[in-house]
Amino acid sequence: MALVPAVTDLEQLKDHPAVAPLLAWKKSAIEGVKYDRDEMTIYVGREFIREACALLRDNPGCPFNYLSDITCVDWYPQEPRFEVIYHLFSIPKKERVRLKVKLGSESPALESVFSVWPSCNFAEREVFDLFGIRFNGHPYLRRLLMPENWEGHPLRKDYPVEGYR
C-alpha cells in the first residue's frame, strides 16, 4: 500500500470504464483527470454534469447505477471556491469513480441530478443547507439538518467552528 505518484495524463487514463464513455461523447466535458491511491477522479464542466451522469448510468459496459454520495469541499479563499463531488458506484462491475465540478463563490448553482438518480434528494439538500449551493431542478430544495430559519451555511470555511450563538 505504499504511495505512488498520481497520474493526471488523460492519454494514459482514457481506457478507464468511466473515462472512455465521456471521451466518446464529448471531450470538452472533461476538464481533467486524476488517478491517485487507486481512485479515479474526473473533473467535469458544470454545464455537462447532469448529462455526464446520465451517460455513465446508462453506459452498457459498466453502468454506474448507484450514487453513493454528493458532497462539497470549500477551498476558501482560493477561486474557484467550491468543489461539488459525486461518488458513483457500479453495482454489476464493482467500480467506483469520483466526479468533481468546480464552482465559483458568486451564487454557486448546479443542475440537480434528480432525474438520473432520485437518491440524490437528501444529499443535495444537505449540500445546499451546509454550503449554500443551489441545485436547479431539485423538487424540494429546503434546509435539511439545520433549522429552517437558520442564517448562514455552517460548513463554509468562513463560518466559525464554535458557531455564532
Added chain:
Amino acid sequence: MAHLTPTPALEPGQDKTMILNMGPQHPSTHGVLRVILEIDGENIVRIMPDIGYLHTGIEKTCEAKFYQQVVPLTDRIDYLCPLTNNLCYVLAVEKLLGLEIPPKAQWMRVLMNELTRINSHLVWLGTHAMDIGAMTVFLYCFREREDVLRLFEMISGQRMMTSYFRVGGVALEPPIGFFDKVRAFANRFPSRVDEYENLLTGNPIWVMRTKGVATITAEDAIALGASGPTLRGSGVDIDLRRDMPYTGYENFKFKVPTAKEGDVFARYMCRVAELRESIKIVAQALEGMPEGPIKANAPKVVLPDREKMKTEMEALIYHFKIVTEGFAVPEGEVYQAIESPRGEMGYYVVSDGTAKPYRVHMRSACMANMQLLPKMCEGRLLADVVAAIGSIDIVLGEIDR
C-alpha cells in the same frame, strides 16, 4: 419516474385527510426522527421524514482536530456500531498515508468489527420486535448484548465508545483470557439465535405484520440509494466485505444472505442470517489469529509502546510530537466505503498536507435508506409505518451527524 418523486410540502385544507406529526419524541422512531404523515383514516396518503434533530456538526468539528483526535468523534456518529465507524475512518487515513497494517491488527479488526455487527443487529432485532409488539425478544437480545459489551470493556475499558481502532493498527493488546471468553460466547450464541427465530419466524402474528408489508423492488431500491440488508432484502447481491474486501476480509469464508420479496419479513430474515454468519466469522478469526505486532511500523504516526516511551529518548520525542502536533498526512483525498450493519458507510477524507483534516465527510447508509420510506409506506396503514421504520434500521446519529 413520477412515482419516485418525493412528496413536496404537504398542503392542509382538505376535509378528508389529516396531517399527523409522528414527532421527534416517539418510542418507535428509534431516535429523534420526525415523520410528517398525511392520513385518511388509517391509510397513509403522503409521508415525509424530517431530520436534523441530532445534528451536532461533527464534520465541522473534525476540521479543527488532529487526525488521531477525530477517532473518538467517529465512535459517536453511528452509536450502535461504534467500531465500524472507527474502522472506516482509520482505513481512509491509512490509505492517505500509504501505511501497511500488520496481519494481527487486521484480524483483530475483523473480529471486533463482527462483534460490533452482532451488537448492532441485536439492538435492531430487539427494538424492531418490541415496536411490533413482541416484547420478550427485546430482553433476550439485550442479554446477549451484555455479554458482548463486557467483552468490549475487557479489551478497551469502555463498553460502547471504545475507540479501539487507531491509525496504524489497534490501540491495545487483548488481555489474557480475552480469546477464551470470545470463544465461549461464540459457542453459545448460535443457539440463542435459534431462540429468537423460534419466537418470531414461525409466529403467525409476526408473519401477518411483516409479510407483504412495505415492499420495495430492486430497481427502486437502487435508484433511491439503499444499501446493506435493506437492498439485499430486495434481491440485489452486493456486500462490500466480499466484493471489495478491506482489512483482510478476503481471508474469511462467509455467505451473504439475500431475499427476494423486498418486504419487512425479507429484511428480517436477511439480518437474522447475518447474525449467524457474523458469529462464524468470529470463530474463524479466533482460530486463525496470527501473532505479531498490533501497530504498523511508522514511528511518526503510531504512538510508541508505553515501556519504550518511558525508557528511550526517541520514543519519548515521537510520543510528544504526535500528541501535541499530530502527524502530517500527504495531500490528497480518499473515499473509503465499508459494509456497516446498515449498508454502505463511506468516509471521504481530504487532506491538505497538514496535521488536521481539511474535510471529513461521512456517507451515511441510513440517510440514503430513509429515502425509501415514502415509496414503502404510501397507500398502506399507519401501523405499517412503524414496521417499515424498524426494518430499515435507522440510527439518527448517523443520519444527522
